[in-house]
Each structure stands twice: as structure tokens, then as C-alpha cells.
Amino acid sequence: MTTPGRSGAGGVAPAAPAESGASLVENAYRALKTAVRDNVFPPGYQGSEQEIALRLGMSRTPVHEALIRLQEEGLVRVLPKRGIQVCALSPDDMREIYDLVATLEGRAAEAIAAGDAALRTRALDALDAINADMRAALDRDDLDAWAQADDRFHRALVERCGNRRLARAVGTVMDQSHRARMVTLRLRVKPIRSLKEHLAVTAAIRKGDAPRAGALARAHREHARDELLPLLETLGMRHL
Amino acid sequence: MTTPGRSGAGGVAPAAPAESGASLVENAYRALKTAVRDNVFPPGYQGSEQEIALRLGMSRTPVHEALIRLQEEGLVRVLPKRGIQVCALSPDDMREIYDLVATLEGRAAEAIAAGDAALRTRALDALDAINADMRAALDRDDLDAWAQADDRFHRALVERCGNRRLARAVGTVMDQSHRARMVTLRLRVKPIRSLKEHLAVTAAIRKGDAPRAGALARAHREHARDELLPLLETLGMRHL
DNA sequence: GCATGCCGACTTCCATGCAAGTTGGCGAAT
């Protein structure tokens, strides 16, 4: 029941910030996606469409449609007549995700390095700025700012490679794993190595050395995976 | 308008083969996907949810929900209050798709070649059988059978690499481009080269030479792209 | 005590109605 009386208490989305320009389905989609990403919904199952609709102040229909989209993206599962469930990720899922992302970001770095001057220049401008931000965050020991810069670096890589479908594919699995990354963020050692590897990738792109840029970007994600997976196994995190 | 009077004429799905075990949404989803894949719907825009619902013998709701899924997969676009549109693919879209598929199938071949003996053996059994079928199809000059074997080879590659998300990502873009591939199938020269390259990939996997298997699989798709794209440009196919 | 069958509360599924928005064409004014 979850005390529907006090709807504004601390629920999934406080009566919806709503982004009033969009449709209700869009609002529901964003609110639910954010809620899953930020671990407002734990990985286990949660509630019914009715309950969510109540909390978001709308009817069941737009919630239902938003859930279809989220299911398509692998964030939730709709059990035929039993409610909805937030997908949990096993270590094997994380392996899949890192493998896929390593491959695609490798290709993205390759494509940028091999691209024409205009593409490369614009990408490098963005990457340099992000690298500077990351260095500043490291100097301040600001872990959250570091994580944000890290996200931006990887996103810039795939969004500027000239292949929107590749960027979308990466985005989908990154959404799936966002929650897990946040959980493990503070468990890891100080991520000084990341900046170095980002700089190396950037340098290879600047030189136009496509194979090297690709290999470095791929290796970077593989390092992260090799650091993360044993940690998960050790902590016995079967699903998160 | 498309003469809604003669509903049984030769429409999208002849009163639905229906797969009675599933839900209406699932039926609508499959019927529409098949219709788009098989070019029953031309790339331009088509009709309204109402019309489709009529043809499939159901209400608007399940059709609407199926369309949401198809939109998420990039097959159709729902224009806010104006109806639905089947997505057309530009040559640049085809470039994106081939680039993405080359990358992912390359990685899949690599993973299989580097995988443990059991994985490799099972994959090789499947690939060998498919290669035999393709050879037989070529000997019979059966282009349709060749295309089917080609599809099966590439699907086997990604479905047996041990990464379901990779397989799904490939499947999504292959669905998008299926129609275009069918259109161009008969324009190309006799695809004797494909079999050779498939055999080379298979051999590299058998030897456990992962880098080579990956490079060959990647090159195979790049060859197909280099053969297809100029053809599209020449024929002035801006969208299909 | 333990297994079994039934029932009620809960869920999604789907049909339908109304509201709101867009478009194309017709008529009137210039």
C-alpha cells in the first residue's frame, strides 16, 4: 500500500518536476528512468502501474506506455499479470556490458582518429576541455566531479564519432549499468589511472593514429572491467 | 485511404495468422514488424493506428503499444497527432549500420575464437552446417536460399558469442536494414565471395586465432558495405 | 500437523469514449 495518503512524502518523484512542455508519457518515462538510475527503486521488484500512476499524478495509461519503453531498453520487466520488476544485474551482465562498451568505444575512438579534420578538431576541443575538468576534479579530490567528467568523456567519444546508432547502443547499456557504477564508485581506489588513459586516447586521436586510439580506448574499458568484476565477486554481489 | 473496404484483399496481415498463444500486443508487434521487414509497408508514411487496428481485427490500444516498441527499435516514427511513418534509410544510415555491424560481428568472432572449447565446438558445428547449406545453395543458383544461409551465418555468429546484449544490438539494426538488403539482393553480383570469407572466418575460429577471426569478420562486412553503398548512390536511392 | 482446494484481492490487458491538436480544402475578401 505504501501509504498513498502522503503522496509528497519522499516518493519516486515528488509530484513530478514534470517538464511541462512534454507529454505525460514522456514525463513518466523520464521520471521512472531517473528513479531507476538513481536507485530510488531497488533492483528487486517494486510496485504496480496503479501505484506509480498515483505517485506521478496521472492515469495508468501513460505509465504503462512508459514502462513498455523502459522494458525495451532492458531497465524493467513487466511480468504478465503480476506487476513490474526493476531488472537486476548479475556480474555476468556487467561482463557483457563492459565487453560491449569496450568494443563500441574502441570503434568510436578509431573513427574519430580516422575522420576528417573538422570532425577531429571538434572532438578534440571537447575532449581536451573534459580532460581539464577531470584533472581539476582530481586535484580537489572531488569524486563526484570526477565521475561526471568520466561520464562526459565517454559520452563525447561515442556521440562525436559520426554514428548515431553506435552512440545509442552504448547509451542503452550505460543506462542499464549506471546504478551499478554508482554503487561501486566509492569502493574503488582513487581513479588516477583513468585520466592518464583518457589523455593517451586523446593524444592518439590528435595524431590521427586510428588503430592506436581504438586499442587504447578498448583497453581502458577492459581495465575498468578487470578492476570492477573481481570486486563484485568478492563482495558477493549477485545482483545489483 | 487505401480502400479500407476490401479488408481481406492483400493487406498488411490477412486477418492475422495470430499466433493465438500470445497477447494481442505481441501479435500486433510481430505482424507489423514482419510487414515492415517484407516491404508490405513502403518506407514513406502509411496510415493511422485506427486503420491498422481495423486490419488486424483488434482495438487501437494494442496497436498503439506495439508501435511504441517498434519506434524504440527505430522501425517507425509516431508523429504527434498526424499518424505513423515507416522509417526510411538514407545511404548514410546504411553506412552507420554496416559500420556498427562490422564492429560487433568482428568482436563476436573474436570472442568465439578466444572462448573455451565447448563454446567453440558448438559454434563451429553450427557454422559448418550453415556453410554447407550455403555452398549447396550456390551450386543450385538458389539466391533466396543463399540469402537465408547468409542471414543464419551472421546470426549464429552473434548469438553464440556469449554476449546477449551484443546479439540484441546487432539484431536491432539488422531489422532496420533487412528491407534494404532484400531490395539490393538481386542487384549484386553472384555472391561467391561471401562463402569464401565465411569459410575463412570459420577456419580462424577453428584455429583459435581470435585477432584474425575478428579482423576477417569485420573485413567481410566492410566488403559488403563497399559493394553496396556505391550501388545505392549510383541508383540515386536517397531513401529505402 | 500437513496437504489441498477454494476464494478474494490484486494485477495487467484491452476496448472505448472524450478531449486536444493538426491538416487540407472551401469560401470569401481583396
Place this chain on the structure above:
DNA sequence: ATTCGCCAACTTGCATGGAAGTCGGCATGC
């Protein structure tokens, strides 16, 4: 002849109600 404005027909967005399915708990039989 041309342009502008309005209106009717069409579209999806969303709410709601009934139908069908699933599960947990309770009563009943052993």
C-alpha cells in the same frame, strides 16, 4: 487570380471500466 481565414474531418493522448489471469491465505479434509 490570389490570398487569407475558418471549419470539418482526421489524428493521437489519455482516462476509465470490465475481463481475465495470478497469487496468497484460509478453511477443510486427512
